[in-house]
Amino acid sequence: MDIYSEESLKQFIEQNPLNFSARRIELAKKDFYGVRNGKVSDEYADYILWALGEPSRHEHFGKYLLHFIKENGWKSILEVGCGEETLLAQWLYQHLEGDVSITAMDICEMHCNEPEIRLVRKAFDKNEDLSGYDVVVAQEPCDATESVISACTEQNIPFCVILCGVAHTRLTGELDEDAYDWYAYLMKTYPGCGFQLWKNGRFSSGCIYSENVFYKLKQV
Secondary structure: OOOOOHHHHOOOOOHHHOOOOOHHHHHHHHHHHHOOOOOOOHHHHHHHHOOOOOOHHHHHHHHHHHHHHHHHHHOOEEOOOOOOOHHHHHHHHHHOOOOOOOEEOOOOOOOOOOOOOOEEEEEOOOOOOOOOOOEEEEEOHHHHHEEEEEEEHHOOOOEEEOOOOOOOOOOOOOOOOOHHHHHHHHHHHHHOOOEEEEEEOEEEEEEEOOOOOOOOOOOO
């Protein structure tokens, strides 16, 4: 499939495999027709992966997490920054056959086809009480990123976070100009964490995680 053809984009919009809202469809179209300068929206990245027949971002991350969730017997999972469609939370719930308790948290309005998934509409705070969770996961949680790392590190809760491809605000309020400067800051500030570049098809970003738990960092 020609990923740059309008026919391909039309098929993506008609099929809407990820149940995107009209707003997110428009973001994909904006990058398709616009000047990208090396940075693209999540929606456009999802379109490209679909057009190439590769796993979506949430499926790629979900397959990686599945091994650790089963190996460690985690039953209570918190996803931070789940997005409007709660795609990762739903994928995990379905592939774990409902044998878990999943909470999906974000500041936006969320939609979920799995009634057993608990939706919490709020911003994640670094002082969030995580005592009721076995593990925290997040896929590009934007400004909540360092709060997640800080809270999990402080409370000794296993976590795995796929970082955004652009820098987000530090807890100090500072904002790095470059994503790699931000990654370097996180690694320096939280030296007990593991880090690697995360590759999903033709896209890449960073991945930071509890090194003592996610020790077999082998992507699927």
